[in-house]
Amino acid sequence: MSRFQLQVTVPDELAGKRLDQALSSLCPEHSRSRIQSWIKSGDVSVNNINYKQRDEVSSGDVIAIDTKLQTIDKYEAENINLDIIYEDNDIIIINKPVGLVVHPGAGNPNHTLVNALLNFDNTLEEIPRAGIIHRLDKDTTGVMVVARTLESHTFLVKRLQERVIKREYQTVVCGQIIAGGSIENKMGRHPVHRTKMAVTSSGKVATTHYKVIKKFQHYTHLHVQLETGRTHQIRVHMSHIKHPVIGDPVYGHNKSIRKGVDSLLREIITNFKRQALHAFSLELPHPSTDQKIKFTAELPEDMIVLIEGLNKYDQAEK
Structure with missing residues (x-):
């Protein structure tokens, strides 16, 4: 059992919400x-006053938590290889492979990143979600940070909320995008298909910035930077502007083959078996020094093959 202390300020977007x-x-x-x-235990205060869970909070309210943290969920350690980019006493930086679910859940009770992390460092069972600060989808690859202490975890979660941590991705999307831009709207659960996310009128603000790395005849290689980190944000935003991520089984699978695509290009696209999305860069302040550090992970082999295939196709067509 360890002590958990945190102080956060309520942003404008959460004004009027219940405390819980x-x-x-x-x-x-x-x-x-x-x-x-x-x-209920009195371990949470708002402006030094104990609120009930149904009480509403206002923008600028200071919420303080001071509680004893017990490990509620117990997961087994599993010998799963991890690609460790960097580690010290405070953090672990990993390059997540394709096909690895981050956290146990319905349909994935084990064989996850959490199970692998507990095998790598069994002290992580004392940290919420084994120290995981942010998630990547099962078939999204790339850089992730894991906190090794409760203090580091609290520090990094707060910096993520403050949008200090910078996350950059590369993706290949359907259609030609002429120039870079930004997408800002609200995202929430799909009103009908509850396992999906969607652009909604009443969700949370989501902001995505993108730049063109290279245009192909029917597809575009993009650099994407997240300002917020909503579930499936890049995938939803790209689909929303009619340029879904290649291979995305949820937000654009049947749109990956564009009209006018011949059999050779069709084969290149159908041979890519997941969403073409990779978290290639992560910049964060170090929990011990507050100094900015940046980590990168090169594109995985399958995305390299995809991009090379699109390049070769374009050259052959000239």
Whole structure:
């Protein structure tokens, strides 16, 4: 058992929310039931006053948490190879491979990144979600940070909420995008298909910036930077502007083959078996020094083959 202390300020977008709802948004690494138990126990205050979970918070309110943190979920350590980019006493930086689910859940009770991390460092069982600060989808590859201490975890979660941590991706999308741009709207659960996310009128603000790396005849290689980190954000935003990520099984699978594509290009695209999305860069302040550090992971082999195939096709067509 360890002590968990955190102080956060309520942003404008959470004004008017119930205390438990606001804290669930501000502390996504903790379950709603855990947060509600803290509130009931008097371990949460708002402007030094104890609130009930249904009480509403206002923009600028200071929420303080001071509680004993017990490990609720127990997961088995599994000997799964990890590609470690960097490690020290505070953090682990990994290059997540394709096909690895980050956290156990329905349909994936084990064989996840959490199980691999517990095998790599068994002290991570004392940290929420084994120290994982942010997630990547199962078939998205690339750089992730893991906190090795509760202090580092609290520090990094707060910096993520403050949008200090910079996450950059590369993706290949359908259609030609002429120039870079930004997408800003609200995202939430799809009103009908609840396992999907969608652009909605009442969701949370989501902002994505993108630049063109290279245009192909029917596809575009993009550099993407997240300002916010909503679930499936890049995939939803690219689909929203009618340029879904190649191979995306949820937001654009049937749109990956563009009209006018011949059999050779069709083969290149159909041979790519996942969404073409890679987290290639992560910049964050170090928990011990607050100094900015940056880590990168080169494109995985399957995306290199995809891009080379698109290049060769374009050259052959000239």
